[in-house]
Amino acid sequence: MSENTAAPAKPKGKKRLELDPRLAAYKGIWVFVEMERGQVHQVSWELLGEGRKLADILNVELGAVILGGSNDELAAAARSAFTYGADVAYIVADPVLTDYRNEPYTKAMTDLVNKYQPEILLLGATTLGRDLAGSVATTLLTGLTADCTELAIDPDNRGLLATRPTFGGSLLCTIQTLNYRPQMATIRPRVMAMPDTLPERSGRVISENLQMQEDDIIAKVLQFIPDEAQEQAQLAYADIIVAGGRGMGKAENFRLIWDLAAVLGAEVGGSRPVTHAGWLPADRQVGQSGKTVRPKLYIAAGISGAIQHRVGMESSDVIIAINNDPHAPIFDFATYGIVGDAVQILPVLTDAFRSRLAVNRRAG
Amino acid sequence: MIKIEEKLFQNRYRVDEGHPHIHIINPEVCADNCSAQSCTYVCPAGCYVADEKGDITLTTDGCLECGTCRIICNDHHNVAWEYPRGGHGILFKFG
Numbered sequence: 001m002s003e004n005t006a007a008p009a010k011p012k013g014k015k016r017l018e019l020d021p022r023l024a025a026y027k028g029i030w031v032f033v034e035m036e037r038g039q040v041h042q043v044s045w046e047l048l049g050e051g052r053k054l055a056d057i058l059n060v061e062l063g064a065v066i067l068g069g070s071n072d073e074l075a076a077a078a079r080s081a082f083t084y085g086a087d088v089a090y091i092v093a094d095p096v097l098t099d100y101r102n103e104p105y106t107k108a109m110t111d112l113v114n115k116y117q118p119e120i121l122l123l124g125a126t127t128l129g130r131d132l133a134g135s136v137a138t139t140l141l142t143g144l145t146a147d148c149t150e151l152a153i154d155p156d157n158r159g160l161l162a163t164r165p166t167f168g169g170s171l172l173c174t175i176q177t178l179n180y181r182p183q184m185a186t187i188r189p190r191v192m193a194m195p196d197t198l199p200e201r202s203g204r205v206i207s208e209n210l211q212m213q214e215d216d217i218i219a220k221v222l223q224f225i226p227d228e229a230q231e232q233a234q235l236a237y238a239d240i241i242v243a244g245g246r247g248m249g250k251a252e253n254f255r256l257i258w259d260l261a262a263v264l265g266a267e268v269g270g271s272r273p274v275t276h277a278g279w280l281p282a283d284r285q286v287g288q289s290g291k292t293v294r295p296k297l298y299i300a301a302g303i304s305g306a307i308q309h310r311v312g313m314e315s316s317d318v319i320i321a322i323n324n325d326p327h328a329p330i331f332d333f334a335t336y337g338i339v340g341d342a343v344q345i346l347p348v349l350t351d352a353f354r355s356r357l358a359v360n361r362r363a364g
Numbered sequence: 365m366i367k368i369e370e371k372l373f374q375n376r377y378r379v380d381e382g383h384p385h386i387h388i389i390n391p392e393v394c395a396d397n398c399s400a401q402s403c404t405y406v407c408p409a410g411c412y413v414a415d416e417k418g419d420i421t422l423t424t425d426g427c428l429e430c431g432t433c434r435i436i437c438n439d440h441h442n443v444a445w446e447y448p449r450g451g452h453g454i455l456f457k458f459g
Contacts, residue, residue: 276423282382289379289425307373308425329367 009247017128019157019179026119026181029055030063030090032132033081036100037224038073042125042194045084047187049195050151054160059224061087063118066110069098075323078205078233083197087204094210099221100128106135108206108210113140115208118182120160122151125186133186143177144184160185190294233267233284239262240266240297243286243313244274247323247342249304251279256346257301263353267295271309287312301342305330322346370424371415380452384424386411387444394420394442402436403443419449428454 031051034041048064055062064081066074071093078089092108109132113121123129123137125147137144145162152161154176160183164172177183235241242261244254261268270280272287284291287309298316299351303309305321305328313319314333321334322342331337338345372435386392394401395418403412409426427448444457447453 174442272425273421273423277421288373289377289381306369308369 004161016062019181022342023179023234024183024193026117028063028088028118029058029120030065030113030118030182031081031086032121032123033064033066033077034126034128034130035068035073035077036128037065038068038070040077040080041124041126041128041189043126043129043187045080046189046194047122048081048084048086048126050187050192051120051194054081054120054151054153054191055087058119058158060119063116065092065109065112067092067097067105069095072181075205078203081201082201082203084195085198085201089203091205093207093209094212096212096214097210099224100132101217101219101221102131102135103217103219103326104210104212105132106139107212108208109136110139111211112208113182116206119158121182121184123184123186125188129186133184134320137184140182140184142180142182142184143175144186145175145177146186148185148187151185153188155213158184189201189251190296204262233266233269233281235267235269235284235286235291236295238295239263240299241269241286241293241295241313241316242266242299242301243271243303244280244301244342245271246273246277247304248274248279249343251277253343254279256343256350260299260346260350260353263357264325264351266297266299269313270290271303271306285354300330300334301346303330304328304352305333366383369426372409375426375428375444376455376457377425378452378455379425380448383452384422385446385453386422386424386427388420388422389442389444389454391419393440394418398442400439403433406432406436408432 029051031044031047033044051062062085064086066077066089067076074091074093078091081089090112096104111318113199114288119179124224130146145164148162154161159174159176159178161174162185163172166173210305242257242264244257248254253327257268269284269286272285274280275282275285285291290312292312294315296317298313299320301322304323310333319334321330321337322340322345323330324339324341326339373459395425401420404414404420408430411423413421422430429447433446434443437443
């Protein structure tokens, strides 16, 4: 640790650490491209977009790490990664990487990191990403900030400033890994914007082999069981949620909510009074004692917006409120507000969306 | 003006999902036989709400477990009042 001796007063509230010279060789930003059954998780592309911005600030290369069983799938993913901004694709294809298992994935990741030495390593904060990031960080003995919502570069020391909500979102803390490399972070899906694609962009492919035999791996995948709860409410993952409150008047009027949701391909949610009255099953309740959701679009019909409901949905990208009381608190934080009776407005909205989507489908 | 639910939001609760600890024994009594509907005025957490038709909606999530509703309903004895199960309900911090 070295203090700036020329200036007698320490800079306020900031620790200055000189990076270990052995770690100064670490250069470049990597994004782990998460693949499951040949499908790349969208968060990986979001991270490549964000990684591109950081890489441009630091003037380094952006790498995409792609692990999996089949060469063709990985090559296809690499081509997509280039169009989303990657300069280099690090590929490890091995049959033991076909299904996600912590052990071989950690080995592949740590081997790549030790060989090519990136300074920043980003993963999506999915179930897979959270599992992998923890074991990679502890194996490499470096710092990891989980579930970040904001990334920036510290202009003083080129370090990664990873910001994440803590204490249930009541505090935001910015965390730096000062003296260890790579600086790791998992990033919450859907926080970063999807980047535009540049179809003609391409890059280098670096293929590596995994030094691991099937017999070395303790965990075995016996069977893949699709989520049986898929038919049930999936509020946490929905892009669009149509929610109704007591302002819907009676249980029968909820048909209007379901109609609109069906047209938009949305999930249906509700406020506490609604699930309490049995108009909706309890697993569709949004709010403090229900689910916390962050869809791209939240349509709140006949919901007053009490704080207990607000905390469960206020981080939605766009909130449309329909309420006949112009003083309802929901209008304080809604993106768009319609003052009127939801029972009359919802069918009109449903029709408008239906005809508009029909036109789009014909055009598409 | 601060609304009651904003004040209740300052409290700590562990809501016993699906096990409301207070029941209205016969909703028709509230609607037809009770003109005072005192519970809607005295409940300090605003758990009892009357609609235009006179039906009472009881939401126990914000209940402070004071017991006032049980006592005030002495004309009809229409409130089946229990404490929440252990570990549930209001959890006063620095009470």
